[in-house]
Each structure stands twice: as C-alpha cells, then as structure tokens.
Amino acid sequence: MTVWPIMTLGFLEVSKGDYASALNTMESVINDLPHRPCNDPLNAWAVPDALEAMINVGRLDDAEQWIDQWSGHGQRLDRAWVLALSARCRGMLLAARGDVDGAIEAAELAMREHARLPMPFEEARTRLLLGQLQRRKRQKQTAVDSLSQALQCFEELGTPLWAKRVRDELARTKVAGGSDADLTPSEQRVAELAASGMTTRDIASALFISPKTVEANIGKIYRKLGIRTRAELGQRMQRL
Secondary structure, X not given: OOHHXXXXXXXXXXXXXXXXXXXXXXXXXXXXXXXXXOOOHHHOOOHHHXXXXXXXXOOHHHHHHHHHHHHHHHHHHOOHHHHHHHHHHHHHHHHHOOOXXXXXXXXXXXXXXXXXXXXXXXXXXXXXXXXXXXXXXXXXXXXXXXXXXXXXXXXXXXOHXXXXXXXXXXXXXXXXXXOOOOOOHHHHHHHHHHHOOOOHHHHHHHHOOOHHHHHHHHHXXXXXXXXXXXXXXXXXXXXX
C-alpha cells in the first residue's frame, strides 16, 4: 500500500518541476517493478512520471532502456495508455537528444493512442509537449493551437500547476521580442535557470530547446544586461 502514496508524491514533485526530488522519491518503486512476478504495466502508474524526471535530470540512457521495455509491454498487451505515455516519454527523450522531428513524430503517435482513452489529463500533458516541440520548430500558430487546447483542459480539470506551465509556454510562443533593455519571456527563463547554476545541457533539456539555442539566448542576455559572466548574471537576476 505504500506504493500509492509514493507515486502520488512523485507526481506532485513532477508537477512542480522538481525532477531530482521526484526521481529520488520514486526510485525504489521503479527499481522494484522488474522483480514483481506479475509485472502488468497497467499497475505501473509511476513509470511515466519517473521517466520524465530521468530525462530532465539527464539520465537519458536509463530512460531509454525503460521506454523500450515499457512500450514493449504495451504492445504485447495492447494497453493504449501505456502506448500513449511511452510514446510521449520517447518524444521527450528524442527532444533532449536534439531530434526534434523524431520527437514530434513520437508525440503525434501518442496523440493517436490517446484517442482510444478517456484520460483527458494525460492527453493534455501530451499536447503540452507537442506544443513545446512545435514552438521549437518555429511552427508558431500550430504550437499556440496545441498549447491552447492543453490549457483549456487543465483549467477545466482544476490543475493550476499544469495550467501555469502552459501559460508560460504560450507567453514564450506569442512574444514578438522586447527592447534592448528588456528580456523576452524565453530569455528570462533561460536567465533564471542559468543563474541557478544549471548547465547549458540541463537548461536545454528542461526547456525542450537545443544547447545551441541556450547559448544564443545567453549571448543575447549578456548583451542586453551588459554583463560577461554567469556570476554577474546571478547577481543581476537577484536584483531583478
């Protein structure tokens, strides 16, 4: 019975974006699954949240092994929710490795599986990922459409943490740019993460953008703020 509170706490930490804590919370449950005699993936509710956490903390190889195994179970048993969520996780993994086209294909596959499911919350999470990927490919209007549908669902379900995530993505998608004195919402988010001590690769994984895009944003941030180092950025962000 302890599994369910653990999975619930892990889900809350994923919802807050605290991926390191989420993975630490759920690691024992995930590690125990392969040793269970009746390893029906229908019972493995922690897996998609744990995989999202693994990807966001940079454990990509571990995540890939789990995705391959888990999606295989889904295909063998024709579990639509397993197929949908494993495809979503594969999309996250491919995006973290820079294959945005492959990530979009995986997310679209997930959406097709969602059509078989009465699980609007999970479908909205997949739409959020799809919108992020479409924004990364500069498909602005398509991204806005995907994100708007996700936002509507999250608001109807009463999930404010996830609704805020989508609003932040919409702000980054719709922004046309700011003056030389102001940071755009995208630059602001990169600046906050960089100032917190995250590496370029970690920032790229968290925001579903490429490391080159992170570096380009940091260059713009430095020019706009008139600084040259991460230490100066940390000081400036504290003042802002």
